[in-house]
Amino acid sequence: MDGESIATFQFLGLTFNTTNIISGTVAAVIVFLVVFIMSRNLKLRPTGKQNALEWMMDFTNGILRGSMDAKKSTGFGLYAFTLFLFLFVSNEIGLFLQIGWNHVTYLRSPTADPIVTLTFSLITMMLAHYSGVSQLGFKGYFKNTYLTPFKVWLPISIFTEFIDFLTLGLRIYGVIFAGEMLLKIIGGMAFSGGILNMVVAILLALIWQAFSVFLGAIQAFVFVTLTSVYISDKIEVEE
Amino acid sequence: MFSHFLLGAAGAGLYIGDMLFYAILFVVLMAAIAYFAWNPVSAILKERADRIANDMDSAEESRKEAQKLAAERKEALDKSHAEATDIINNAKDSGDRQKALIVDEAQKDAQSLKERAHSDIEQERADAFKGAQNDVAALSIEIASKIVKKELDADSQKELIDSYIEGLGDNK
Numbered sequence: 001m002d003g004e005s006i007a008t009f010q011f012l013g014l015t016f017n018t019t020n021i022i023s024g025t026v027a028a029v030i031v032f033l034v035v036f037i038m039s040r041n042l043k044l045r046p047t048g049k050q051n052a053l054e055w056m057m058d059f060t061n062g063i064l065r066g067s068m069d070a071k072k073s074t075g076f077g078l079y080a081f082t083l084f085l086f087l088f089v090s091n092e093i094g095l096f097l098q099i100g101w102n103h104v105t106y107l108r109s110p111t112a113d114p115i116v117t118l119t120f121s122l123i124t125m126m127l128a129h130y131s132g133v134s135q136l137g138f139k140g141y142f143k144n145t146y147l148t149p150f151k152v153w154l155p156i157s158i159f160t161e162f163i164d165f166l167t168l169g170l171r172i173y174g175v176i177f178a179g180e181m182l183l184k185i186i187g188g189m190a191f192s193g194g195i196l197n198m199v200v201a202i203l204l205a206l207i208w209q210a211f212s213v214f215l216g217a218i219q220a221f222v223f224v225t226l227t228s229v230y231i232s233d234k235i236e237v238e239e
Numbered sequence: 240m241f242s243h244f245l246l247g248a249a250g251a252g253l254y255i256g257d258m259l260f261y262a263i264l265f266v267v268l269m270a271a272i273a274y275f276a277w278n279p280v281s282a283i284l285k286e287r288a289d290r291i292a293n294d295m296d297s298a299e300e301s302r303k304e305a306q307k308l309a310a311e312r313k314e315a316l317d318k319s320h321a322e323a324t325d326i327i328n329n330a331k332d333s334g335d336r337q338k339a340l341i342v343d344e345a346q347k348d349a350q351s352l353k354e355r356a357h358s359d360i361e362q363e364r365a366d367a368f369k370g371a372q373n374d375v376a377a378l379s380i381e382i383a384s385k386i387v388k389k390e391l392d393a394d395s396q397k398e399l400i401d402s403y404i405e406g407l408g409d410n411k
Contacts, residue, residue, distance in 0.1 A: 014254075014255050014256035014259065015254050015255070015256050016254065016256035016257060016260065017254050017256075017257050020254070020257045020260070020261075021257070021260055024260065024261055024264055025264065028264050028265075028267075028268045031268060031272075032268060032271050032272065032275075035272050035275065035276045036271075036275050036276065038276070039275055039276035039279060039280060042279050042280060042283050043283075044283060044286060044287055044290065046283075050280075053276065053280060054280060054284065057277070057280060057281075057284075077277075077281075078269060078272070078273050078277045079269065081272070081277065082265070082268055082269045082272050083265075085272075086265065086268060110261075113257075115254050115257050115258060116257065116261055118258075119257070119258045119261040119262060120261070120265070122258070123262060123265065
């Protein structure tokens with residue numbers, strides 16, 4: 001675990017992290033396959049997997065409806081749904097599957113890397129600001145976002161936007177990264193001593209993994225909830 | 240490891256490539272999900288909502304229809320009860336009238352029959368009396384004439400007897 005290095009490669013003058021590329025692709029493929037299989041054979045009278053899929057859609061739509069009008073929330077349904085599933089799978093994937101070779105990890109939770117979580121945070125903030133401008137016009141958006149409640153609030157508002165962006169991304173990164181690191185430490189402990197160490201470590205790993213599954217789900221939920229809150233902040237004028 | 244913690248800025252620099260990759264990956268994933276799952280499922284959900292609304296409307300309609308029919312049936316039943324009572328009353332009335340008529344007629348008939356029988360008997364009796372009177376008169380005349388004839392012509396008594404016997408014989 002120590003001396004862990006990152007495999008990178010250059011393409012078109014840009015630096016890519018191999019681990020992130022592989023992990024992200026795997027997570028996306030898993031999400032797509034699950035949703036694809038669940039959405040086969042759609043019927044008016046839903047059965048089994050269709051019920052589950054509709055429940056998931058209703059779940060993310062419910063998150064959106066919690067913070068904005070039902071009419072406005074329909075446009076963001078797909079985004080929230082995809083975001084939730086992708087983040088959820090990304091959070092959980094590293095818990096049971098970590099592939100390393102030559103001290104280089106090739107597969108783990110993509111969300112354990114801040115660059116990934118901040119990318120999603122950035123996408124959310126851009127979507128929120130874009131929706132604000134398209135809903136209220138640039139003047140209305142500027143007034144609603146930066147000059148409310150007072151005009152002198154402007155510096156704080158600008159600062160807040162950055163804080164929102166950073167906390168949204170770093171929150172999920174912190175939880176998942178810490179979870180994975182603790183798992184690695186427990187794993188290292190398992191092979192550090194005798195059989196007793198192994199037994200204790202396996203128990204600890206089990207408990208921590210169960211807790212991490214819960215944490216991953218909570219973090220995906222929190223991310224989507226905050227996304228919908230930020231979007232509604234931008235598109236709805238507070239009276 | 241700490242390079243991670245410092246947003247990768249301390250170590251290998253900010254991986255713009257990763258950000259781009261994830262943005263594109265996410266958009267592609269969103270498009271695929273929209274095409275294969277989100278839009279079909281949304282369509283199904285909308286169709287189901289429409290269907291449910293329709294079903295509820297039609298259920299409401301048929302409930303109203305049923306209520307109307309029940310009210311109509313009840314009304315018809317009440318009406319038929321009244322009609323039946325009317326019919327029975329009418330029948331009773333007309334039966335009573337008919338009875339009275341028949342009894343009257345029968346009494347009249349009996350009266351007239353009785354009267355006619357009386358007059359017939361009277362007539363008969365008068366006729367019989369008259370016939371008897373005629374017979375008695377003829378017989379008296381005959382006897383008288385015979386007596387007269389005997390007194391008138393005693394000599395010819397024999398002849399008289401003969402003629403009488405002859406007359407009897409003739410009468411026989």
